[in-house]
Amino acid sequence: MNAFEAEGLVKRFGKTTALAGIDLAARQGSVLAVLGPNGAGKTTAVRILATLLRADAGSATVGGLDVVRHAARVRRLIGLTGQYASVDEDLTGRENLVLIARLLDLPGNQAKQRAAELLTEFGLDAAADRRCKTYSGGMRRRLDLAASLVGRPDVIFLDEPTTGLDPAKREDVWTIVRDLVEDGVTVLLTTQYLEEADALADDISVIDHGKVIAHGSPAQLKRIVGGQTALVRPADPERLPEAESILARLSGRRPERPGRGVVTVPVDGDAAFAEIVAALAASGITAAELSLHLPSLDEVFFTLTGQREAAA
Ligand SMILES: Nc1ncnc2c1ncn2[C@@H]1O[C@H](COP(=O)(O)OP(=O)(O)OP(=O)(O)O)[C@@H](O)[C@H]1O
Numbered sequence: 001m002n003a004f005e006a007e008g009l010v011k012r013f014g015k016t017t018a019l020a021g022i023d024l025a026a027r028q029g030s031v032l033a034v035l036g037p038n039g040a041g042k043t044t045a046v047r048i049l050a051t052l053l054r055a056d057a058g059s060a061t062v063g064g065l066d067v068v069r070h071a072a073r074v075r076r077l078i079g080l081t082g083q084y085a086s087v088d089e090d091l092t093g094r095e096n097l098v099l100i101a102r103l104l105d106l107p108g109n110q111a112k113q114r115a116a117e118l119l120t121e122f123g124l125d126a127a128a129d130r131r132c133k134t135y136s137g138g139m140r141r142r143l144d145l146a147a148s149l150v151g152r153p154d155v156i157f158l159d160e161p162t163t164g165l166d167p168a169k170r171e172d173v174w175t176i177v178r179d180l181v182e183d184g185v186t187v188l189l190t191t192q193y194l195e196e197a198d199a200l201a202d203d204i205s206v207i208d209h210g211k212v213i214a215h216g217s218p219a220q221l222k223r224i225v226g227g228q229t230a231l232v233r234p235a236d237p238e239r240l241p242e243a244e245s246i247l248a249r250l251s252g253r254r255p256e257r258p259g260r261g262v263v264t265v266p267v268d269g270d271a272a273f274a275e276i277v278a279a280l281a282a283s284g285i286t287a288a289e290l291s292l293h294l295p296s297l298d299e300v301f302f303t304l305t306g307q308r309e310a311a312a
């Protein structure tokens with residue numbers, strides 16, 4: 001059974017069609033990344049799944065429960081971290097977590113215990129008794145994530161959990177997400193960062209203008225753009241033209257020079273790459289760099305949405 005599922009979701013705000021009929025689903029214990037540019041409909045979809053907003057058409061379930069008919073039960077299964085941090089600025093980190101635990105009906109001592117556990121888990125012990133208004137952006141994000149986990153949810157919705165974080169803090173959040181998944185939690189993650197989807201997701205749904213325009217594993221999506229690319233950087237830059245003609249001859253395509261001293265060409269598979277390696281060796285061209293790689297998700301995204309600015 002899928003941990004959550006949405007089918008044909010439509011949502012309009014006045015004249016704006018935020019969702020034009022989208023399907024989303026994730027197996028239990030997997031990570032689905034919903035990738036899309038600003039205004040694509042990511043937050044709207046998350047809010048519908050999290051019972052905060054009603055769709056105009058279509059249906060959604062979490063843990064097999066309809067999000068409209070069984071909203072209260074669904075809320076007990078889920079944790080939500082919104083796009084904008086939602087902690088109370090005037091309370092300390094600990095007070096925020098205890099408050100949420102009390103709202104979830106945990107008795108006082110258990111609420112304190114759960115708060116203490118999460119503060120430790122999220123590296124917030126030292127800051128636990130400071131008011132949140134003194135927290136850095138990264139600390140707020142971590143507290144926000146901790147807050148969404150107080151009730152030990154089966155499914156967690158993370159709406160752009162790392163937007164605005166520096167790379168080290170982003171890695172911290174990734175580690176937390178991986179740990180959750182290891183414990184069997186299912187995660188829906190929205191993001192504008194392709195490398196984040198690549199790093200975390202089992203499956204990716206790319207959405208644009210309220211529609212799913214592509215779905216698959218990161219590797220499957222990369223194949224949409226085409227096969228693999230061989231890259232050669234001769235140790236001796238003088239031999240670049242020779243390397244280039246070898247690549248042209250063996251691939252039957254026109255090589256490109258994407259940077260100084262390197263030449264690349266699309267290839268159809270491992271065998272073609274092996275021939276390139278052999279031909280370079282036979283000509284006595286030593287390579288400082290020699291690789292076969294899939295296109296990056298960035299290239300996929302640009303190809304799909306035609307929106308270069310989306311990755312900015
Ligand atoms: N409450 C609302 N009232 C009116 N329009 C809305 C409302 N919420 C969302 N929209 C519109 O619906 C569309 C989808 O918005 P949504 O917030 O779901 O996009 P998003 O993919 O989350 O974007 P971002 O990456 O900027 O967070 C946008 O055109 C937005 O302006």
Ligand SMILES: [Mg+2]
Nearest residue numbers: 042043044083
């Ligand atoms: Mg959003």
